Amino acid sequence: xxxxxxLFTVQGTGQLLQLPFVQNALLAAAVLGLIAGLLAPLIVAxxxxxxxxxxxxxxxxxxxxxxxxxxxxxxxAVGGAVAASLVFGVLGQRHRERDSVIGxxxxxxxxxxxxxxxxxxxxxxxxxxxxxGSIVSVDSTNLLVLAVCAALVLATFSLAYRPLLFxxxxxxxxxxxxxxxxxxxxxxxxxxxxxxxxxxxxxGAVLVLAVLVTPGAAAAQVTASPAVATVLAxxxxxxxxxxxxxxxxxxxxxxxxxxxxxxxxxxxxCRVVARSRRSPRAAALA
Amino acid sequence: xxxxxxRMAFGDRVLWEGLDLDVQPGExxxxxxPNGSGKTTLLKVLLGLLPLxxxxxxxxxxxxxxxxxxxxxxxxxxxxxxxxxxxxxxLVGLGWDGHRMGVGLGRRERRRQRVEAALAAVGATEYxxxxxxxxxxxxxxxxxxxxxxxxxxxxLLCDEPLLSLDLAHQRxxxxxxxxxxxxxxxxxxxVTHEINPVLSLVDKVLYLVDGRxxxxxxxxxxxxxxxxxxxxxxxxxxxxxxxxxxxxxxxCGGHHSPxxxx
Numbered sequence: 001x002x003x004x005x006x007l008f009t010v011q012g013t014g015q016l017l018q019l020p021f022v023q024n025a026l027l028a029a030a031v032l033g034l035i036a037g038l039l040a041p042l043i044v045a046x047x048x049x050x051x052x053x054x055x056x057x058x059x060x061x062x063x064x065x066x067x068x069x070x071x072x073x074x075x076x077a078v079g080g081a082v083a084a085s086l087v088f089g090v091l092g093q094r095h096r097e098r099d100s101v102i103g104x105x106x107x108x109x110x111x112x113x114x115x116x117x118x119x120x121x122x123x124x125x126x127x128x129x130x131x132x133g134s135i136v137s138v139d140s141t142n143l144l145v146l147a148v149c150a151a152l153v154l155a156t157f158s159l160a161y162r163p164l165l166f167x168x169x170x171x172x173x174x175x176x177x178x179x180x181x182x183x184x185x186x187x188x189x190x191x192x193x194x195x196x197x198x199x200x201x202x203x204g205a206v207l208v209l210a211v212l213v214t215p216g217a218a219a220a221q222v223t224a225s226p227a228v229a230t231v232l233a234x235x236x237x238x239x240x241x242x243x244x245x246x247x248x249x250x251x252x253x254x255x256x257x258x259x260x261x262x263x264x265x266x267x268x269x270c271r272v273v274a275r276s277r278r279s280p281r282a283a284a285l286a
Numbered sequence: 287x288x289x290x291x292x293r294m295a296f297g298d299r300v301l302w303e304g305l306d307l308d309v310q311p312g313e314x315x316x317x318x319x320p321n322g323s324g325k326t327t328l329l330k331v332l333l334g335l336l337p338l339x340x341x342x343x344x345x346x347x348x349x350x351x352x353x354x355x356x357x358x359x360x361x362x363x364x365x366x367x368x369x370x371x372x373x374x375x376x377l378v379g380l381g382w383d384g385h386r387m388g389v390g391l392g393r394r395e396r397r398r399q400r401v402e403a404a405l406a407a408v409g410a411t412e413y414x415x416x417x418x419x420x421x422x423x424x425x426x427x428x429x430x431x432x433x434x435x436x437x438x439x440x441x442l443l444c445d446e447p448l449l450s451l452d453l454a455h456q457r458x459x460x461x462x463x464x465x466x467x468x469x470x471x472x473x474x475x476x477v478t479h480e481i482n483p484v485l486s487l488v489d490k491v492l493y494l495v496d497g498r499x500x501x502x503x504x505x506x507x508x509x510x511x512x513x514x515x516x517x518x519x520x521x522x523x524x525x526x527x528x529x530x531x532x533x534x535x536x537x538c539g540g541h542h543s544p545x546x547x548x
Contacts, residue, residue: 045372176333
């Protein structure tokens with residue numbers, strides 16, 4: 001019982017909500033939920049879950065490097081993630097090729113990151129925070145970086161959503177219509193990089209997949225409309241991130257576990273809905 | 287559409303040269319030949335995705351630019367990922383405005399009308415809201431025709447659109463393409479391994495083999511003499527009822543071995 005009590009308590013949540021760093025974290029979670037929900041359906045359509053994972057590990061490497069040389073961790077994470085996404089975007093356009101490129105770069109980056117963390121002599125909480133995220137790691141610098149990156153993602157989407165969707169869902173015909181499929185692939189990889197870097201301080205490098213892939217995968221279970229899928233993914237990501245942040249306040253535990261669990265439950269729920277919808281037809285065919 | 291003195295080479299390897307080709311509005315040109323003879327490359331050139339090594343190309347009186355709206359393209363049938371969040375109506379809609387910038391919130395009513403008309407024209411209204419990944423090859427290929435025709439193209443480029451379809455669907459897709467050129471006077475360039483499904487529609491044939499080619503009517507090109515010369519080996523062409531059977535070119539990926547892997 002004591003573990004459950006510890007996991008679910010709202011004691012002190014009210015007071016915590018008054019604190020600026022908590023408000024920052026909630027704001028960060030809300031902005032992250034919006035852009036992660038926007039990207040997630042296209043990430044799923046392009047089959048880029050592994051690229052997201054690779055990018056997040058490199059964001060971790062960038063953050064570790066920043067810790068070591070004493071600059072802002074958020075900036076380091078953005079640097080690492082964008083560099084990784086550029087490498088993935090330029091080198092690996094074809095599916096199979098991409099997976100091996102990501103595997104190679106990921107392994108190298110992770111190794112470097114571990115080495116740099118071992119060399120770092122500061123507080124160990126800083127180290128752990130990079131991997132699992134923590135509410136105190138969202139500070140005002142992060143918020144500024146977050147705002148700039150979110151603006152970039154939103155601007156790119158409002159400018160190029162249709163060609164992005166076309167080149168993700170139907171690349172061959174998109175190319176025949178003059179859509180610059182290759183260039184958009186690189187642009188999209190950079191968007192993933194930016195969003196990943198923002199997600200790292202909040203949910204940690206290990207759990208970026210939970211916010212960038214799971215909402216899209218859940219939505220794809222229940223709808224085939226790109227617009228509805230995007231709205232649903234945003235709703236799932238927002239509830240997961242903001243709800244997860246609120247739940248984590250009382251117990252003082254990392255956001256990531258709560259957010260990942262909520263979004264995972266959405267995924268399971270969507271699968272159940274999809275199954276119950278499909279079964280009458282399947283029964284009729286049998 | 288016209289090609290003049292077109293030459294296409296990758297390094298030392300010349301796919302074709304001295305190619306002069308005209309396709310008039312409403313004309314149906316079949317492009318035949320074994321794998322690797324440059325049929326797909328020809329399509330890419332016509333789409334403006336690859337530049338000619340030398341020579342010139344005009345479509346509807348103007349030089350071709352990448353992504354011209356005067357050209358419609360129907361790809362080979364490939365099945366979509368079952369989890370893809372895209373319905374038939376979305377696929378066709380992307381053919382209408384997927385290349386445009388922006389989110390596409392304006393002029394939705396006009397878009398919806400165009401998409402519905404295009405879907406109805408190929409008889410796909412019924413399954414327009416089913417995820418594309420759950421459709422059969424024939425259903426998907428009908429959507430591909432609608433997707434290519436929605437932009438009202440002057441030239442229709444088809445890259446083996448009948449491949450891996452059953453006979454009924456082969457007939458349906460080729461009829462849809464034929465209707466288009468009759469009603470809207472679109473020129474059709476139809477790349478295929480197998481001439482028989484479209485034999486009755488073909489006005490002209492371009493036969494490509496190893497850098498050699500021949501252009502003419504079906505009766506001029508599909509003869510034992512011409513094909514033996516192109517393949518540089520003994521090839522026999524027989525007419526069996528209303529079909530053409532080519533014997534001797536099989537090993538070069540001829541008519542009866544679609545996509546054979548050597």
